[in-house]
Amino acid sequence: MTGSTPSSPASPSSSRPPSASRRSRRRTVAALAVLAAAAVTAAFALTLDDADNREEKAGEPAAVTASAAPAPADEGLLALARRDASDPLAIGRADAPVVLIEYSDFQCPFCGRFARETKPELLRSYVDKGTLRIEWRNFPIFGEESEQAALAGWAAGRQNKFWEFHDVAYGKPRERNTGAFDAENLVAMAREAGIADIERFQADMASDEARGAVRADQEEGYTLGVTSTPAFLVNGRPILGAQPTDTFEEAVETAAKAAKTANTTKGAGR
Structure with a gap:
């Protein structure tokens, strides 16, 4: 990583004015945050690479799931959940204990x-009962039609x-x-989906805001090391590929138990 490094002050650290000490602490915290983010990104990318290797050997997508007693999910990956109650590309309670992020x-x-x-x-089983929230991320990788969709x-x-x-677009292979x-065909899908204002739909599709939103989702995925679809995070733990339903059910239930335990521990510590 390139960049200038602040020169050290002539006086010892013990004689620094309070403002200088605070600035130094802030720089240290910022540096640690950058290192932590880099570690999170590397770990996710390595996990996906390992899954890709197993997929090539087995001829089908490989799952990366939580074990029976998983380590706590990384806070950096947990923080990717937006939990915006007004997000139209999400379904489920914003405060659900488990969030599944889908890059598709x-x-x-x-x-x-x-x-x-x-x-x-x-x-x-989970969204309707308030346990799970699903957040969609656009990750078009198959060319112009993917971008337009x-x-x-x-x-x-x-x-x-x-x-x-979403349901119309995926309604059949x-x-x-x-x-x-x-x-x-996209306009036909919009009509089938019950979109009333087709002119607005077409204008929104062509807007800079739309392109910016799709690009932001893509960049988030690429930063994490996502290279294929679908890729998922279940409370910060990755699953790669369209795995059997019970794989996702196990991951959600494991994450829900971990969240409940964490909340109980926090409550006891007050």
């Missing part, structure tokens, strides 16, 4: 499998129809980059 592409077949087979079970999903969210659009997600 609308053209990804494994993402579609998760949407059709696993997500409905998670909604019934991501923009369309964001635009649907502006009319509080993201999840309806579609061939990648064959026009299934061209402008005409």
Whole structure:
């Protein structure tokens, strides 16, 4: 990492004025935060790389899940949960004890499998009961149609129809980059999803705000080391690929127990 380093003061640290000491402490804290963030990023990237290697050997996606007695999730990854009650690209209570963050592409077949087979079970068993919140992150990796579908999903969210659009887009398997997600078909999906103002939908799709939002999600994923879809964080612990539903159920239940234990410990310490 490059950059200038502040020169050391001539007098010993014990004689520094209070303001200088405070500045030094702030710099130290900032440096530690940078190092911690780097460690989190490296750990996540290595976990995904290891999963990719196992996927190549086995011929199918590999899961990275919590063990029966997992170590506490890294605070840096836990902090990625936005928990914004007004976020149209999220479903479930903002204060749910478990947050599943999903990095997905609308053209990804494994993402579609998760949407059709696993997500409905998670909604019934955990989201509807207040245990789980799902937060979507746009991570288009298959070219222009993926980009346009991501923009369309964001635009649907502006009319509080993201999840309806999501279900239509993933409603059946579609061939990648064959026009299934061209402008005409995206408008047809929007209509099927119940989006009333199509002109606004198209304007929102074309907006700089939409592109900025999609880019921010992508950059978050790339910073973590995500290179394929779908990729998930369940309270900060990664799962790669469209794993069987029970893999996600186990991860959610483990995370919920850990959250309950942590809250009980905090309460006892007051």
